[in-house]
Amino acid sequence: MSYVVLARRYRPQTFSDIVGQAPIVKTLGNAIRSDRVAHAYLFAGPRGVGKTSTARILSKALNCIKGPTDTPCNVCDICRSISEGSDIDVLEIDGASNRGIDEIRNIRQNVGFAPSRARYRIYIIDEVHMLTREAFNALLKTLEEPPSHVKFIFATTAVNRLPETVQSRCQRFDFKNISVQGIEKHLSEICKTEGKEIEPAALHTIARSAKGGLRDSQSVLDQLLSFCNDKVTSADVNYVLGYIDEDKIHGMFECFVKRDPSGSLEIVDDILNEGKTPMELIDQLLLRLRDLLVFSSCGQDAAWIEFDEPFVERFGKSFSADTLMYMIQMLSMTRMRSTDSLLQRIATEMVVIKLCKMESLRSLSDLVERIALLEDKLEQVANNPGKRNNNDIIHSVDSSSQQAVMGKPIEEGDVINPVKEEREISGNAIDKKDVWEKILKNIQHKKKSTWALFREGRFVSCESGVLVVEFPRNYSFHKQKLDQPEEKKIIEDCVKEAVREVIEVRLVVSENGRHEENSQGQSSGDDGGAQQTDDIVFSDPAVKKTLELFDGRVIKVNR
Amino acid sequence: MSFAEIIGQDQVLSLFKNTIQNKRLAHAYIFAGQEGIGKMKFAKELAKKIFCQSGKIDDACDICSICKRIVTDNFADLFFLLPEKNHRVIKLEQLRHLQEILYVKPVESKHKIVIIEDADKMNEEASNCLLKTLEEPPLYAIILLIVTSLESVSETIKSRCQIVRFSPLSVKVVKKILTEQFQLDNNLAEQLAFISSGSLRRATMLMDANALEKKHWLARKLLEINRMDNLTFSKEVFNEWNIQDFDVLEEKRLHVKELFFLFLMFYRDMLICKTGGTNFLLYYDNWKDSLIARSKSFSEKMLFNILDIIKTSLKHLDYNANINLLIENMITEILCVQSNHKHFVMGQS
Numbered sequence: 001m002s003y004v005v006l007a008r009r010y011r012p013q014t015f016s017d018i019v020g021q022a023p024i025v026k027t028l029g030n031a032i033r034s035d036r037v038a039h040a041y042l043f044a045g046p047r048g049v050g051k052t053s054t055a056r057i058l059s060k061a062l063n064c065i066k067g068p069t070d071t072p073c074n075v076c077d078i079c080r081s082i083s084e085g086s087d088i089d090v091l092e093i094d095g096a097s098n099r100g101i102d103e104i105r106n107i108r109q110n111v112g113f114a115p116s117r118a119r120y121r122i123y124i125i126d127e128v129h130m131l132t133r134e135a136f137n138a139l140l141k142t143l144e145e146p147p148s149h150v151k152f153i154f155a156t157t158a159v160n161r162l163p164e165t166v167q168s169r170c171q172r173f174d175f176k177n178i179s180v181q182g183i184e185k186h187l188s189e190i191c192k193t194e195g196k197e198i199e200p201a202a203l204h205t206i207a208r209s210a211k212g213g214l215r216d217s218q219s220v221l222d223q224l225l226s227f228c229n230d231k232v233t234s235a236d237v238n239y240v241l242g243y244i245d246e247d248k249i250h251g252m253f254e255c256f257v258k259r260d261p262s263g264s265l266e267i268v269d270d271i272l273n274e275g276k277t278p279m280e281l282i283d284q285l286l287l288r289l290r291d292l293l294v295f296s297s298c299g300q301d302a303a304w305i306e307f308d309e310p311f312v313e314r315f316g317k318s319f320s321a322d323t324l325m326y327m328i329q330m331l332s333m334t335r336m337r338s339t340d341s342l343l344q345r346i347a348t349e350m351v352v353i354k355l356c357k358m359e360s361l362r363s364l365s366d367l368v369e370r371i372a373l374l375e376d377k378l379e380q381v382a383n384n385p386g387k388r389n390n391n392d393i394i395h396s397v398d399s400s401s402q403q404a405v406m407g408k409p410i411e412e413g414d415v416i417n418p419v420k421e422e423r424e425i426s427g428n429a430i431d432k433k434d435v436w437e438k439i440l441k442n443i444q445h446k447k448k449s450t451w452a453l454f455r456e457g458r459f460v461s462c463e464s465g466v467l468v469v470e471f472p473r474n475y476s477f478h479k480q481k482l483d484q485p486e487e488k489k490i491i492e493d494c495v496k497e498a499v500r501e502v503i504e505v506r507l508v509v510s511e512n513g514r515h516e517e518n519s520q521g522q523s524s525g526d527d528g529g530a531q532q533t534d535d536i537v538f539s540d541p542a543v544k545k546t547l548e549l550f551d552g553r554v555i556k557v558n559r
Numbered sequence: 560m561s562f563a564e565i566i567g568q569d570q571v572l573s574l575f576k577n578t579i580q581n582k583r584l585a586h587a588y589i590f591a592g593q594e595g596i597g598k599m600k601f602a603k604e605l606a607k608k609i610f611c612q613s614g615k616i617d618d619a620c621d622i623c624s625i626c627k628r629i630v631t632d633n634f635a636d637l638f639f640l641l642p643e644k645n646h647r648v649i650k651l652e653q654l655r656h657l658q659e660i661l662y663v664k665p666v667e668s669k670h671k672i673v674i675i676e677d678a679d680k681m682n683e684e685a686s687n688c689l690l691k692t693l694e695e696p697p698l699y700a701i702i703l704l705i706v707t708s709l710e711s712v713s714e715t716i717k718s719r720c721q722i723v724r725f726s727p728l729s730v731k732v733v734k735k736i737l738t739e740q741f742q743l744d745n746n747l748a749e750q751l752a753f754i755s756s757g758s759l760r761r762a763t764m765l766m767d768a769n770a771l772e773k774k775h776w777l778a779r780k781l782l783e784i785n786r787m788d789n790l791t792f793s794k795e796v797f798n799e800w801n802i803q804d805f806d807v808l809e810e811k812r813l814h815v816k817e818l819f820f821l822f823l824m825f826y827r828d829m830l831i832c833k834t835g836g837t838n839f840l841l842y843y844d845n846w847k848d849s850l851i852a853r854s855k856s857f858s859e860k861m862l863f864n865i866l867d868i869i870k871t872s873l874k875h876l877d878y879n880a881n882i883n884l885l886i887e888n889m890i891t892e893i894l895c896v897q898s899n900h901k902h903f904v905m906g907q908s
Contacts, residue, residue: 275726
């Protein structure tokens with residue numbers, strides 16, 4: 001007879017054997033006792049938490065000779081054959097292998113027949129999420145109103161893939177991940193019955209590694225028991241799980257703190273030569289970083305985490321929360337699906353070097369504070385330009401900006417041409433930009449399509465009642481469109497609304513740069529282009545503000 | 560062939576020897592580890608041991624009729640499943656067929672062993688289909704899944720199996736195999752072992768492709784790359800690697816992958832030199848001094864950028880991008896990063 005693995009041998013046989021699903025067990029027990037068993041159940045939850053086992057126990061409970069009872073006897077013929085999976089009235093179907101509509105039709109046909117020896121005919125469909133859409137739909141009517149002797153039990157790890165129409169016809173039970181303590185207790189009971197010895201620390205590591213799946217932990221334990229002859233130690237567990245020694249992880253963090261890339265590379269080399277995978281290293285670093293992050297934001301109060309005390313004590317203060325975030329980000333970016341060991345190795349080395357070389361990050365709020373401080377100071381300077389030779393201001397601004405502030409005061413007249421031009425235009429109390437925006441806004445309210453075309457233009461001048469708007473060279477289409485009488489009317493109305501003295505709006509297309517000057521040849525065109533950039537530069541709010549703030553003037557514009 | 564000839568996987572070997580002695584052989588195992596480190600070979604040896612009739616305690620006899628038939632793949636109770644030719648995945652139909660086979664009792668022995676190669680290439684339907692069988696197969700069945708990466712195996716499958724991790728072969732082991740089985744001379748074998756990163760399959764592939772010469776050629780070129788124009792260099796790379804000679808896309812892809820790896824190793828070495836770790840394993844060990852000298856004109860950031868470029872190119876290679884364009888693009892980008900830096904230096908001085 002072959003060996004049967006722990007997970008199969010220790011499959012729960014009664015409701016009380018089930019680990020960590022107390023509410024579900026209680027509900028089902030009560031339902032059986034009070035004779036209120038539904039005709040369709042849906043068991044959902046992660047792997048290895050007891051869905052299939054519960055389904056089997058439930059069918060035993062319903063069909064047991066002494067039943068229906070919440071404590072099936074497990075000795076009668078029916079109970080035994082259900083446990084073996086060979087009962088004729090309890091059909092356990094692999095939903096992933098029999099997923100088509102034909103298989104479901106088959107069930108539908110047989111549903112009508114009465115059970116051959118037990119009370120109910122029970123269909124357990126495991127991995128039910130793999131049924132095809134057609135198969136689900138074929139099942140709907142039967143599922144809603146099956147004959148009284150039929151029960152359905154569905155089990156799945158991906159309940160979200162079941163159509164809602166199926167979910168709404170079933171009583172749904174969500175199985176939870178099993179707690180570390182729960183797994184630990186169960187495993188130590190197994191060890192006792194198997195007559196094997198195991199270190200408590202090792203047991204704990206196994207329980208944690210299972211991430212809530214009891215079967216995972218049983219598989220690991222099985223492997224350990226199969227090759228450890230006497231006592232199972234933590235080192236054995238680390239080998240089976242592919243875990244990396246604590247010291248190495250600590251050493252890695254030490255290198256991060258000391259900014260020692262070659263030390264960290266050495267550790268990487270060591271780990272890889274032991275046959276551990278780079279991804280495992282990254283996973284464990286991530287876990288540790290997460291611990292530190294939780295520690296740095298919640299302190300010791302975070303009771304839901306088991307801190308590794310010496311580790312947290314040693315590195316808890318070494319990194320700021322933002323640095324930790326950054327490290328986590330870098331590492332998770334390295335976690336890729338690539339299977340190639342060379343690539344993984346190099347990627348890991350890269351990230352380790354990066355982490356060793358990283359600057360410690362200031363927290364964001366700190367930076368914001370500093371910026372706010374700077375802004376305050378700037379405002380002070382701007383509000384009291386007269387005071388700018390004052391000592392306290394000079395002290396408050398750092399040396400590089402000091403020079404800029406100390407530049408010689410400039411007379412109004414010194415301002416060079418472009419700025420003067422602007423002043424002239426705005427002499428009429430018309431600020432080009434304001435007016436333009438106002439016009440655009442008016443047009444936008446009236447007709448969106450006109451606005452879309454019009455906004456490509458540029459306000460050139462507004463003299464003696466004629467407002468000139470220029471379009472770039474390749475926008476002649478816009479001009480044509482806007483020159484149509486009805487469009488033109490809208491524009492003129494809007495312009496008049498904004499600037500009362502305007503009588504006419506003239507649209508031009510610039511051929512070679514500036515409007516109306518296209519006949520003057522290449523050179524003037526270039527000039528015009530230059531002018532245009534100047535205008536853009538001077539109308540830029542940042543430039544304006546700078547000039548205003550420092551009372552400066554423009555000497556040269558680099559293109 | 561027998562357990563005695565398994566080299567470099569001592570831990571795995573002792574694990575199974577103990578397991579067999581304790582009679583605790585489980586019904587499902589996952590063999591995980593990178594390519595070319597002997598997972599498949601080990602699986603076969605394990606099958607031999609389980610089936611062997613000689614009654615030897617911890618090894619197969621290699622002379623009985625069953626052992627011989629296993630070597631020639633002619634044994635009825637040992638079944639292999641792998642992706643069909645020219646397919647990248649294992650499909651549902653194959654798994655259904657497997658189940659049929661599995662539920663037929665063994666013909667000649669007490670067991671029936673199924674080895675699923677590239678089990679990480681099962682598509683979703685296929686792997687779900689395996690779940691129930693994997694959890695409670697017939698008592699005589701043993702299922703071995705061979706995967707290169709555990710990442711792509713679903714949780715539901717992992718939870719049902721015992722996971723056995725195979726480690727990469729050490730340089731010493733690869734060298735030993737190369738010298739003993741392929742009659743390479745010591746020096747050559749060592750160099751190949753270095754760049755094989757622990758995979759015997761890669762080592763032999765590199766040997767066939769004359770990779771060492773090409774590696775040196777590439778190193779020489781990359782060291783003086785600033786004097787070259789990107790397209791000329793790409794062309795030279797095409798010619799040196801005979802890229803147009805491959806008709807089958809998969810082969811071409813593999814070949815180009817190795818080329819990209821050479822690039823990757825080169826810049827990785829430079830990064831290591833740059834960070835001062837000169838006593839580490841360098842893939843381009845012979846070029847150490849020139850690498851150190853050259854690394855002075857690179858900033859770390861540039862090297863990171865270049866490595867990222869190569870990594871992205873490797874990813875695109877798997878996405879079926881046009882290979883010629885990919886190479887040209889990668890070389891151009893690398894040169895861009897390098898020359899940008901030069902402007903930067905000039906601007907400073």
